[in-house]
Amino acid sequence: MPIQPVILAGGSGSRLWPLSREMYPKQLLRLIGAHSLLQTTVLRAAKLPDVLPPVVMVGEEHRFSTQAQIEELEILKEYPLLLEPVGRDTGPAVCAAALFCADIKNMNDKETLLLVLPADHLIRDEAAFQRAVARAAELAAAGYLVTFGIKPDYPETGFGYIEQGPDGKVASFREKPDRATAESYLQKGNYLWNAGIFLFSIATLREEMEKYAPEILAAMRAALASGAAGHMGDASVFHLGGEGMRLVAPISLDYAVMEKTARAMVVPAELGWSDIGSWQALWRVLDKDAGGNVLQGDVWLDDSENCLVRAESRFVAVAGLRDMVVVETADSLLVASMAQSQKVKEIVNFLKREKRKESLTHVTVRRPWGSYTILEEQPRFQIKRITVKPRAKLSLQLHYHRYEHWVVVRGTAKVTNGDNVLLLRENESTYIPAGQRHRLENPGSIDLEIIEVQIGPYLGEDDIVRFDDEYGRENG
Secondary structure, eight states: EEEEEEEOOOOOOOGTTTTTTTTTTTSSEEEOSSSOOHHHHHHHHHHHHTBOOEEEEEEEHHHHHHHHHHHHHHOOSSSSEEEEEEOOOHHHHHHHHIIIIIISOOOOOOTTTTEEEEEEOOOOOOHHHHHHHHHHHHHHHTTOOOEEOOOOOSOSSSOEEEEGGGGBEEEEOOOOOHHHHHHHHHHOOOEEEEEEEEEHHHHHHHHHHHHHOHHHHHHHHHHHTTOEEEETTEEEEEEEEEHHHHHHHOOOOOOIIIOOSSSSEEEEEEOOOOOOOOOOHHHHSOOOOOSSSSSSSSEEESBBSSEEEEESOEEEEESOSSEEEEEEEOOEEEEEGGGGGGHHHHHHHHHHHHOGGGGGGOSEEEEETTEEEEEEHHHHHEEEEEEEETOBBBOEEEEESOOEEEEEESOOOEEETTTTEEOOTTTTTTEETTTTTEEEEESSSSOEEEEEEEEEEEEOOOEEEEEEETOOOOOO
């Protein structure tokens, strides 16, 4: 039976702040090796036998970053991106993916098996993963909803657990336990970490949704019926309808179906798995020096043990630390004890309450055409470095409140400035008055870099009116 991977690439991964941000979440980070967690998930799925190109579920706000990372791999000729206008957790997301495969892609719902994979997890043992999928496929073909349980090797309190009953049936799902309960689970031997990986046929999921979550099924049918299809690059894009998505409250697939159905089975596995849900979890899986330290970036360390120190933009020196996390980015610094690394989420909640941009974006912000980096920001002026990819273009736009000065530092710029179209090369410049339609393009084969100086009473990114956009974006 063919396997259809469904990669869930939503979420913000706030426990890995300051590296993970709302607009650049955990699955897009390169935490281990050359590839991001999303990319390793795509590569892992592609190695399975009888596998179809993955359906990638992602929020509208992460669409272009996700697409860019998948296409960087150059292994998929075409794949579908299923775009969520609002996040509703795994229950509605998986239901929407199943309906999309059956009703839009016209897959046989009894013969196609959906393999649901979180995009932000680590699996080191790919051979064991393939064996577990093969075993789960046998059960799924027999009409079961299969979940994957990871054999625990320590009493983790940050994971949910699955109680395995006779013959591999799921006896119960358990919430994140306290330390004593986690230790008792470990001693009993039939409790497994809940990895959030599932395998089942489309037909089986639909039947159980009809029984236990009919409101989700109806809402996702509405979201599909009111959705819109498109295409960009190697991706076929389907926008789920917002009204249908908003008909249901967020709920996990575990709560919506798996805890209620009598057809739930669990496949125990030892995969070298981690959800990388905290800095401590990341420290556990990375290679360490003789003192148990993980050093990344331009770091100097002395007389320190069991620390994770990561420098993103400058030199970082530490001395005399034990069991600490130090993470530096261009705009933020985290210093925390390893044991308290789960509390990073509280920092993110504070930043959101205060409406601080450190929870939302990095100093460098990625766009479908390239990126911009804020070099300096003051009340009435701002300086950016803008990088435009070869043959990419920004939208035709205007701003009401700011004036812009552009200086080319590398490459060639094609500039629309009102009624004029001109080519600018290195060390040449132009001036864009407020209220003037303008566009920046890179007609060349190398990255275009310009320095932009903005001046005006309001410099927010929402001061933009788009008239034409290659990427289908609206104002703002």
